[in-house]
Amino acid sequence: MLGLISTTPGPDSANILQAALPIGLGLASTAYLAMRMMRRNETLGEKSIPCAAIRTGDATHDAEYREDPDRFLSTCQKRYGPVFNCSILNQRLTVVSGPMVREVFMSQHFSFMDAIDDITGLRAFTTSVIKSNQHPDSRVVHEIVRDLVTPNLPLFTPLIVERVRSTLESRLGVCDHKLVENPQPIFADMIAGAMATVFMGSEIAQNRTVLDSFIYCTYDFGRAIGPEAREWTWGRLYSRIKYGMWNPLQKHVQVLVQAATPVVLERRRQAAEASEQGLAYKAPLDILQMLLDNFDQYGLVDLEDICGHLLLLVLASVHTSSDASTCLNYYLAAFPEHMEMLYQEQTEVLNQVAKEREQQRQKELQLGTVRSVRDFEGTELDPRNDRELSATVLKRLTRMDTFIREMMRFRCERLSLEHKARQDVVLSNGMVIPKGSKAIINMASVHQNAEVQGEDPTEFQPWRFIGKAKTATKVSSEFLPFGIGRHSCPGRFLAIQELKTVGALMVSQYSKIQFQDPSKKMQALLSAVGAPMPTGLVFTSRVTRVASD
Numbered sequence: 388m389l390g391l392i393s394t395t396p397g398p399d400s401a402n403i404l405q406a407a408l409p410i411g412l413g414l415a416s417t418a419y420l421a422m423r424m425m426r427r428n429e430t431l432g433e434k435s436i437p438c439a440a441i442r443t444g445d446a447t448h449d450a451e452y453r454e455d456p457d458r459f460l461s462t463c464q465k466r467y468g469p470v471f472n473c474s475i476l477n478q479r480l481t482v483v484s485g486p487m488v489r490e491v492f493m494s495q496h497f498s499f500m501d502a503i504d505d506i507t508g509l510r511a512f513t514t515s516v517i518k519s520n521q522h523p524d525s526r527v528v529h530e531i532v533r534d535l536v537t538p539n540l541p542l543f544t545p546l547i548v549e550r551v552r553s554t555l556e557s558r559l560g561v562c563d564h565k566l567v568e569n570p571q572p573i574f575a576d577m578i579a580g581a582m583a584t585v586f587m588g589s590e591i592a593q594n595r596t597v598l599d600s601f602i603y604c605t606y607d608f609g610r611a612i613g614p615e616a617r618e619w620t621w622g623r624l625y626s627r628i629k630y631g632m633w634n635p636l637q638k639h640v641q642v643l644v645q646a647a648t649p650v651v652l653e654r655r656r657q658a659a660e661a662s663e664q665g666l667a668y669k670a671p672l673d674i675l676q677m678l679l680d681n682f683d684q685y686g687l688v689d690l691e692d693i694c695g696h697l698l699l700l701v702l703a704s705v706h707t708s709s710d711a712s713t714c715l716n717y718y719l720a721a722f723p724e725h726m727e728m729l730y731q732e733q734t735e736v737l738n739q740v741a742k743e744r745e746q747q748r749q750k751e752l753q754l755g756t757v758r759s760v761r762d763f764e765g766t767e768l769d770p771r772n773d774r775e776l777s778a779t780v781l782k783r784l785t786r787m788d789t790f791i792r793e794m795m796r797f798r799c800e801r802l803s804l805e806h807k808a809r810q811d812v813v814l815s816n817g818m819v820i821p822k823g824s825k826a827i828i829n830m831a832s833v834h835q836n837a838e839v840q841g842e843d844p845t846e847f848q849p850w851r852f853i854g855k856a857k858t859a860t861k862v863s864s865e866f867l868p869f870g871i872g873r874h875s876c877p878g879r880f881l882a883i884q885e886l887k888t889v890g891a892l893m894v895s896q897y898s899k900i901q902f903q904d905p906s907k908k909m910q911a912l913l914s915a916v917g918a919p920m921p922t923g924l925v926f927t928s929r930v931t932r933v934a935s936d
């Protein structure tokens with residue numbers, strides 16, 4: 388979902404800009420907004436927000452930004468301070484930088500969802516696939532993730548690991564110097580499979596049509612809204628009404644309903660049978676089941692409504708996480724020396740955990756809680772699981788964690804996460820962002836700032852956060868990819884767990900990941916969320932190396 392409102396202009400954005408900006412209502416609304424902002428500042432006596440000068444010959448700031456986003460933003464920041472107005476990304480936006488970004492995230496008067504809705508008409512899509520919780524400020528999806536997904540993560544972990552491992556085996560497998568020109572679908576499959584297992588259970592996660600819906604619903608949404616974010620116009624109002632009634636996401640809800648119906652009926656039959664026999668029914672572990680068991684708590688009305696809510700979860704989770712997983716592989720390819728250290732860390736952690744488990748078993752044998760080693764089979768301490776990527780192991784992969792956090796810091800889009808003001812908001816420097824206008828976060832001012840990030844913030848330093856209690860899930864004004872405050876991404880724990888799983892399996896099963904075209908390395912490392920990668924990857928398994936040595 389977030390990837391579709393990527394703020395990095397696409398290849399044809401120049402044409403779109405030329406066509407869209409100089410004419411009609413787009414321009415009129417921009418001028419109106421500017422006039423209103425000026426008038427407000429005059430009447431209220433607040434400090435006015437400076438407007439960044441547009442380069443001679445340009446109609447907007449887009450071309451200058453596109454040429455060198457870092458230079459453009461740092462020059463504007465030096466010249467105008469932390470808050471300035473720009474005509475950029477098809478909109479008139481107030482860029483907020485440095486420590487002041489916190490004020491945007493933390494103010495209840497700014498809304499990220501309102502801003503997305505403004506440029507994509509998102510709510511017409513989302514509210515038409517659910518029957519309950521249609522209020523724009525409903526937090527039900529957030530609550531489902533917070534209450535049901537995150538606390539159960541340790542239980543979901545073996546299922547996620549198994550699913551990622553089997554997808555990796557079937558889609559990439561053992562190979563020697565295998566070129567994959569577009570690795571994105573492999574990682575999309577891995578993440579879709581893992582998410583489907585968590586959200587709908589292992590059985591439904593085998594259904595190819597469901598997996599395709601998990602992957603393509605985001606693209607369908609993207610296709611419907613068009614290639615670029617745009618200010619509100621009558622044309623957009625028309626598409627909102629149209630898509631409110633005929634929504635391409637509807638077909639994906641129906642796919643989920645069709646797959647879920649027989650499974651839910653079978654689960655009910657088994658529960659009834661168990662109850663008749665006076666046995667406890669062991670319900671499968673997945674969000675679908677949890678929602679069936681708690682539908683009242685979340686105000687859900689029927690299975691179709693549950694599937695609609697699951698689809699909203701899919702929209703928020705699959706594209707974002709598979710994009711990050713694909714990207715992680717490009718970072719592993721770019722820094723082979725770090726890949727070996729990650730492998731070494733994993734081996735050490737696995738050895739240590741296996742040792743601790745053995746000590747625990749010996750202790751229990753000595754205490755007499757069990758009689759022989761065979762009694763551990765099928766229990767928590769089953770020796771066959773000693774070298775599994777358990778939640779404990781993944782938690783201890785601190786280098787992998789900081790590698791991922793550094794990737795997200797380094798790669799972040801320079802301008803991102805627009806927030807719309809629901810009323811006039813007075814910032815701490817006295818400037819007013821008027822109701823209805825949008826603030827955009829200058830991510831570079833935080834992520835590329837030496838005072839915040841330490842030495843050489845423009846370099847990728849994978850161990851930057853080691854020993855600093857700054858994990859990849861820890862949001863703060865220093866680390867913004869998941870937002871901060873009340874609306875910060877509740878799915879980040881699952882996302883990072885999956886990323887660590889993908890990373891751990893890649894470094895343990897592949898000795899080398901290389902760029903098809905090494906000259907495209909930097910372009911790939913700084914690729915925008917959702918944009919196609921400029922080059923492919925070449926994979927070599929560890930086993931083939933061992934065999935040929």
Ligand code: HEM
Pocket residue numbers: 389492499500526528529532536700703704705707708711804868869870871873874875876877878879881882
């Ligand atoms: C790498 C992967 C991901 C990234 C980069 C990401 C990023 C974000 C960001 C930036 C926001 C908006 C924060 C704000 O309003 O300030 C957000 C919101 C949200 N994300 Fe994620 N996300 C990811 C994965 C996930 C996953 C796996 C889930 C679900 C399991 C999820 C569920 C949500 C939900 C429900 C919201 C709305 C929160 C609210 O408005 O209260 N996300 N995410």
